[in-house]
Amino acid sequence: MTPKQLTQKILKKDRLSLARFITLLENRDTKAIEALGDLYPKTGKAIRIGITGPQGVGKSSLLNQLIKEVTKQKKKVGVLAIDPSSALHGGAFLGDRIRMQSHTLNKNVFIRSMATRHNHKGLSSALHDAMTALDAFGCDVIFIETIGIGQDEIAISQLTDLSMLVLSPDFGDKFQALKSGLTETCDLLVVNKIDLPKSKQALATLKEMTYLPVLGVSSKKGTQISVLYKKIIQQYDALKKSKVLDFRRTNQQKAAIREKLEETLLSNFNQFWKDKKIQLEIDRLLQKKKNPNQITKKLSTKL
Amino acid sequence: MQAKKIKALIAKPGLDGHDRGAIAVSQALRDAGMEVLYTGIRQTPQHIVETAIQEDVDVLGLSCLSGAHMSLFKEVTSLLKKNKVKGLLIFAGGIIPDDDIPKIKKMGIKQVFPPGSPLSEIVSFIQKSAQKK
Amino acid sequence: MTSKPGIYPYTRGIHKEMYRQRLWTMRQYSGYGSAKETNHRFHYLLKQGQTGLSTAFDLPTQLGFDSNQTEAKNEVGRVGVAISHIKDMEALLHNIPLDKVSLSMTINAPAAILFAMVLAIAKKRKIPWSKLRGTVQNDILKEYLARGTYIFPAKESLRLATDLIEFSVKKVPNWNPISVSGYHIREAGATAAQELALTLAHAQTTLDDCLKRKLSIDQFASKISFFFSVDNNFFEEISKFRTARKLWAEILKKKYRAKQKKSQQLRFHAQTSGASLTAQQPENNLVRVTYQALAAVLGGAQSLHTNAMDEALALPSEESAKLALRTQQIISSESGIPAVADPLGGSEFLEQKTKQLEKEVLQILKKIDQAGGTLAALESGLSRRLIEDSFLKTQQKIECQEKKIVGVNCYKESDSKFKVPSSTFFKQLEREQSKQVKQVKSKRNHKKIETLLKKLEDKASQSTNLMPLLIELVEKGATVGEICATLKTVWGEYAG
Numbered sequence: 001m002t003p004k005q006l007t008q009k010i011l012k013k014d015r016l017s018l019a020r021f022i023t024l025l026e027n028r029d030t031k032a033i034e035a036l037g038d039l040y041p042k043t044g045k046a047i048r049i050g051i052t053g054p055q056g057v058g059k060s061s062l063l064n065q066l067i068k069e070v071t072k073q074k075k076k077v078g079v080l081a082i083d084p085s086s087a088l089h090g091g092a093f094l095g096d097r098i099r100m101q102s103h104t105l106n107k108n109v110f111i112r113s114m115a116t117r118h119n120h121k122g123l124s125s126a127l128h129d130a131m132t133a134l135d136a137f138g139c140d141v142i143f144i145e146t147i148g149i150g151q152d153e154i155a156i157s158q159l160t161d162l163s164m165l166v167l168s169p170d171f172g173d174k175f176q177a178l179k180s181g182l183t184e185t186c187d188l189l190v191v192n193k194i195d196l197p198k199s200k201q202a203l204a205t206l207k208e209m210t211y212l213p214v215l216g217v218s219s220k221k222g223t224q225i226s227v228l229y230k231k232i233i234q235q236y237d238a239l240k241k242s243k244v245l246d247f248r249r250t251n252q253q254k255a256a257i258r259e260k261l262e263e264t265l266l267s268n269f270n271q272f273w274k275d276k277k278i279q280l281e282i283d284r285l286l287q288k289k290k291n292p293n294q295i296t297k298k299l300s301t302k303l
Numbered sequence: 304m305q306a307k308k309i310k311a312l313i314a315k316p317g318l319d320g321h322d323r324g325a326i327a328v329s330q331a332l333r334d335a336g337m338e339v340l341y342t343g344i345r346q347t348p349q350h351i352v353e354t355a356i357q358e359d360v361d362v363l364g365l366s367c368l369s370g371a372h373m374s375l376f377k378e379v380t381s382l383l384k385k386n387k388v389k390g391l392l393i394f395a396g397g398i399i400p401d402d403d404i405p406k407i408k409k410m411g412i413k414q415v416f417p418p419g420s421p422l423s424e425i426v427s428f429i430q431k432s433a434q435k436k
Numbered sequence: 437m438t439s440k441p442g443i444y445p446y447t448r449g450i451h452k453e454m455y456r457q458r459l460w461t462m463r464q465y466s467g468y469g470s471a472k473e474t475n476h477r478f479h480y481l482l483k484q485g486q487t488g489l490s491t492a493f494d495l496p497t498q499l500g501f502d503s504n505q506t507e508a509k510n511e512v513g514r515v516g517v518a519i520s521h522i523k524d525m526e527a528l529l530h531n532i533p534l535d536k537v538s539l540s541m542t543i544n545a546p547a548a549i550l551f552a553m554v555l556a557i558a559k560k561r562k563i564p565w566s567k568l569r570g571t572v573q574n575d576i577l578k579e580y581l582a583r584g585t586y587i588f589p590a591k592e593s594l595r596l597a598t599d600l601i602e603f604s605v606k607k608v609p610n611w612n613p614i615s616v617s618g619y620h621i622r623e624a625g626a627t628a629a630q631e632l633a634l635t636l637a638h639a640q641t642t643l644d645d646c647l648k649r650k651l652s653i654d655q656f657a658s659k660i661s662f663f664f665s666v667d668n669n670f671f672e673e674i675s676k677f678r679t680a681r682k683l684w685a686e687i688l689k690k691k692y693r694a695k696q697k698k699s700q701q702l703r704f705h706a707q708t709s710g711a712s713l714t715a716q717q718p719e720n721n722l723v724r725v726t727y728q729a730l731a732a733v734l735g736g737a738q739s740l741h742t743n744a745m746d747e748a749l750a751l752p753s754e755e756s757a758k759l760a761l762r763t764q765q766i767i768s769s770e771s772g773i774p775a776v777a778d779p780l781g782g783s784e785f786l787e788q789k790t791k792q793l794e795k796e797v798l799q800i801l802k803k804i805d806q807a808g809g810t811l812a813a814l815e816s817g818l819s820r821r822l823i824e825d826s827f828l829k830t831q832q833k834i835e836c837q838e839k840k841i842v843g844v845n846c847y848k849e850s851d852s853k854f855k856v857p858s859s860t861f862f863k864q865l866e867r868e869q870s871k872q873v874k875q876v877k878s879k880r881n882h883k884k885i886e887t888l889l890k891k892l893e894d895k896a897s898q899s900t901n902l903m904p905l906l907i908e909l910v911e912k913g914a915t916v917g918e919i920c921a922t923l924k925t926v927w928g929e930y931a932g
Contacts, residue, residue, distance in 0.1 A: 016387065019359035023436050027307050056816065061931075090308070091333035094340045097354070098932070101342065104353050111357055115338045117308070318495035318511050320584010323624045323827055330828055343932050344584045345499075369495055370862075371510035398749055400858035417856075418748070419715055419844060421835050 003035035010137050011042060015110065018137050022112055025126040025133065036129055039136035046078070046135040047236055048252075050156040050163030050186075052146045057168040058192045059145050060099035061219040067103050069229040070141050077103075078134035078142040079111040082124055092116070096145055110134065121155040122146070125263055128159055128256040157185040158255040161248060162235055164188040167206070169199035187235055189214045190228065195221050272303065307435040309337040311362035314351040315344045316379060319369035324396055324418065328364060331422040332429065337362075348378035356386060361433045365412070367397045373406070380410040392433045396420070441736075441777045445685035447678045447790065448778040449736040450701040455774035459487075460732075461739035462764045463540060463705065467492035467517040468751050469865055471527035474517040478532060480754070484761055488739060489532065490540040492516030493550075498585040500546045500920025503869035512866040516542075520869065521876045521915045525553040535563045539570035540615075540705075545587040547574040548600040549919050552906040555608070559907075571612035571661060571705070574600055577638040577810065578617050580930065581819050582624035587920060590811060592927040596902065598645045603903035605646075605656045612661040614642055615705065622665035623711045625827020628676045629793055631665060633800035634819060636683060637810045643692060653692045657699035666728040666735075667709040673728070674780060675789040677735030679797060680704065682790075706732035707741040713748040717843035718854035721745035726763050733767055734780055740764060749856050873915060880913035888912060889922050896926040 001009075001017070003024055009017035024032035051059050063079065070077045081096035092115035103109040114124040123146060124130070134142050146156050157163045165186045191203055194216040203216045215231060217224040239245040272278065278299060284290050313329045315322055322344050329341045340358055342351060355363055367375055376395060383391065395407060396416045404415050413432060416425055439445075442452030451457060464486055467474045478489050493516040496508035502520040503512045512518050519525055532539070534557070543550045551572050558568055576593045579586040586593065597614065604613035618626075618635035626634065639660060646656050662680065666673050684702035688694040708728040713721045722745050729742045744752030744760040752760070768774055780786055800822070807813045814820075833839035840846050888909050895902055909919060 016356055019357050020436070023310075023359045027436075085338075086333070089334055090336040092338045093329065093333050094338060094358075097340060097358075098343050101346075101350065101354070104350050104357070113338075113340060113358060115308070318499055318507070318585075319515070320579070320586075321624075322584065323824075326824055327625075327828055327831055330824070369511055370514040374510040398856060400750075400856040402858040417715055417853075422831060423835055 003029065003032040004038070006032075007035045007038040007136075010039065010133060013138060018110065018133060019112070021133055022114075022126065022130050025129045026114060026117070026124065028125060033129065036132055039132055043132055043135035044249075046131075046139045046142045047233075048131055048135075048142045048144070048160040049232060050144045050146070050160035051166060052156050052163065052186070053166035053190075054168075055147060057166045058219050059166050060096040062166060062190070062192050062217065062225075063096075063143055063145055064100045064102065065217075065219045065222055065225040066143065066229060067100060067109055069226055071103070071106060071108050074108070075140040076108045076138055077110070078131075078137065078139035079109070079145065080124075080127065080130055080134070080142070081111065081113045081145045082127070082147065083113065083115055084122070084147055085115045085117050087118070090117075110137070110139070120262075120266070121259070123155055123159070125259075128252075128259065131159070155255075157187075159252055161245060161252075162187040162232070162239065164190050164232075166190045166192050168193045169196050169202035186212065188212065188231065191216045192219055194218045194223065269303075278302075309362060309429065309433050309435055310339075310358065310360045311337050311364065311429070311433075312340045312342065312351070312355050312358060312360040313364040313366065314342040314346055314354070314379075315366050316346055316348055316351060316375040317367045317369045317371045318345055319367065320344050321368045322366070324368075325364070325366040327422060328366075328396065328425055331426055332362075335426045335430065337429070348375060348382055351379055352382040352386060352388070355383070355391065356388060359436070361390070361392060361435060362429055363391055363393045365393065365395045365397075367395070370398065372397060372399055373403055376407055376410055376412060380412065383411075390434050390436070392429065394425070394428065396425075441781070444689070444697070444700060445682045446701055447682040448781045450681065450703065452777065454736060454777035455733070455768075456777060459768055459774060460737050461488040461538065461705075462486050462761060462768075463488040463490045463538075463739045463741055464757060464761055465490040465492055465542065465707070465741050466752075466757065468494075468515070469513040469517065469862075470869065471517055471519060471524045472530075475528055475530050475532070477754075477757075478528075481757075481761070482537065484758060485765060486761055488538040488540060490741065491528070491542060493541070493543055494518045495585065497550075497916060498543060498545065500549075500587050500916055500924075502873050502915045502917030503866065504873045505917055509866070510862075512869050513862055518865070518869050519550065519553070520873050520917065521913060522553050522556060522910050523872065523876055525550070526557060529554075529557060534558055534561065535567040537569075539568075540573075541571070542573050544573050544576050544579050544583075544585060545593060546916055546920055547572045548596050548903060548906055549910065549916050551600055551604070551613075552903065552910045556907050556911045559911075565608045566610065568608055569610045571615050572600065573617060573663070574614045575617045575638065575663075577641060577814065578620050578634075580814055581621060581634065582626075582823065583620040586930045588923060588927045589930050590814065592896075592923075593930070594641070594645055595899075596923075598642075598649060599901045599903050601642070601646055601656065601659070602649050602651065603901055605651060605659055611659075613659055615661045615663045616642065617663040619663050619665045619707055621823060622667065623709070624823050625711075625830065626823045627826050628667070628669070628672050629796035630800060630822055630826060632676055632680055632683075632793070633797045633804070634822075635662065635664070636680070636687070636797070637801060637804050637813075639684070640687065641810045647692075653688070653694045654696045654699050657688055657692070657694050658696065658701070661738075662702055662704035664704050664706050665709050666706050666732045668712050668724065668728065670727060670731050671786060671789055672793070673731040674735045675786060675793050677704070677706075677732075677737070678786075678790045679793045681736070683794065683797060703738045705739040705741070706735070706737040708732070708743045710743055710748040713743060713745070714841065714844050715749055715854045715856075717849060718745050718749075720843055722759070722763070725760065726767075729763055729767055730771075730773070733773055734778075736778065746854060749854055876913055877915070884912055885909075885914050885918070888914065889918060892919065892922050893926055896923055 006017045006021045083094050085092040094113035097113050119125045163186045189212050195218040207214050313325050329339045333339045393412045394414045395412050441449035466477050494513050495511045497519050501508045503518050574597050601613040604611050616639040618631040622631040681702045685700040688700040708725045725742050732740050742760040742763045744756035746756050804813045807818050837845050
């Protein structure tokens, strides 16, 4: 099936086509990217929510509970769960889904795992496009789960309507380290595992450290999950009312364009770098005929 | 265009809880550069097929040690057909009686790896036979 | 040299005379198909000179499903015997003198229900509970970690396990209400040190849970038994058993302040390693099993299961099961080893090895402690990662021939693979079992069952011991599936 045919079937709610199309997007298939044009006009309905946080805080389990909340209201949910590719061998273990698989047979839930494949921001290069596909497919809510390694927290907030950072009661130093960047970028702080001892204290400390709303939940026990979901929707409605949402969505597109341009540049640059003439120039280094600054200056004119 | 990757789903249908083999295969495939999902134990054929669909995997590995493989594998392959899933490379592992192997292959399962099969053998089989999408 | 056998910390054995006084129990694990068939196999094994019975249950039973439930489809009677209700259990124990033969049951998540059935049957046969001897595995922690037949969340499942232990300690004094198992952890890929460390960690969780029931340590510590694997590395395995005894004795004496000798003595059942058996040149397995069994005996095991050479690959045939038993009988009757208590005591190599292993075990225990204890290490996946990493490492060593396995990566023969026989009789069995479940259900007092199940639902959320109610339930004909389903509505299920 051609990408164009796939997009037509996606609009008819065909899961198989949606899944295949996302694969093509992950491969950055040029025809698939072109065919996105057919889906684009059908988007804008879905709420896009980013969930990020350090490893081990229970993002997937929390997401599992949130999916339950959303589907209770007969809404359609899409999930994109992102896991890192190994820099060493390029392989990836896509382990988030296992925590959410009680929803696999629910026809209102579509979960897709993606590897980062050396995306320079720790996200998948196909992320924005995959959201477009899920939106056009008819999802009311799209969750993006990413591993929190610092950099991608900022990136994810640029690609979503609102985002939350998930921490566990033992966050301590991790939070200090992350603090500078994230208070500006996320909308909500969630402390998971409040069934653990000492969590009250952790919540109180956190509340003192930030002006962001802080909410304690336990995805294991299911406590405060519906409150969390309500809070998300409230925030979303407020954003919508104040037109901040429009601003954010424009920014999302801008960020996506920028991201794609950067990738194009990077890919062009990689081509340029492989060029024999360039390499010849660089080889002169070895003969000590030129120093690195001279070579850089000369090459930059050819970029 | 980016380099294509082999994406694999390792699944455990049936009730047995022995997933040492399934996990080791998952790790070996990942270390060979593939993108790997593992379902965990006790998954129904419906679950496995739906996961294979949503994740659009190239490879499906089925592991069963309880002895119930014939009916379970049959259910998985029929469901795949019913859902029009094409181009999927399926292999199986576990304690499989020799007499069952031809029947399993007839279901569309390409290869059966008994316990103790070298991981490298499984990896190279997949690298040779999987069609990357 | 370490102190003598029978003297604290029991490194060299828990009895002064060891096998001179009493031989180990030869306990072959068996069970398949219907209760009736397994009962036949039991009688056959007893006739062959086996001294204790050991029951394998099928997966639906282990997971709390009746034979007629959809979840049980295709799995009834495959890896063990199917027991859905007390009639099944009665057939299984038909003509087995429960006051003379010790009965072991490999059952965990629903252990309390199966144990309740045994107690109900003893009551009916007018055998006092004090005369019952046997073991229920009842070790749920290793299920989450390695074996996979869990049902309920950890906290609730541990509560049920502790109910069983508490009840047994008070009312069935000669029964072992838990067999803390390293076997499956080892089979899943753990090293000897990891097997031991995780088992000791799990056992301490049990001690702590029992103490919370206001039992005194000397009241129950001696009822805890252990179950270890015996793998290929001969001296390492012997050291493992020595280390296990020493550490357990020290933990009980120093940390838990147990006063009685019996509380400090670690008793264990050993089974030869299934993972070490090969499909290639299957006859070689006989040799492996023989010297693994020897290691168990030299290590001071209280009871032993020797694997049949085809055990890892199929249900053992009657022939191969007999040969496995004969292996133990040859060691006990012909080798002369049982005539000496701990004949290896004093070997410098062994002493060194034991010390080294002890150090490793303590390191792992410390790691678990630092991670917040057994449950935290389980939840965070730390324990599981330890095992997985070891398995992968071993696998890689085998593939690059750093670890040699005859017939697999050296001394290979092209055409000597074990032919796994196919099994066809299960469909019929499933139908018959299902029919029986329906029959049993139709003949009982529905109102009574309903009331009792409702009562179970209430009590499950309180803290009273559930055993008396479970006994009443199974007596009245409630099934394993019904009881587990009721408990699930209150407790939920383990999420993996």
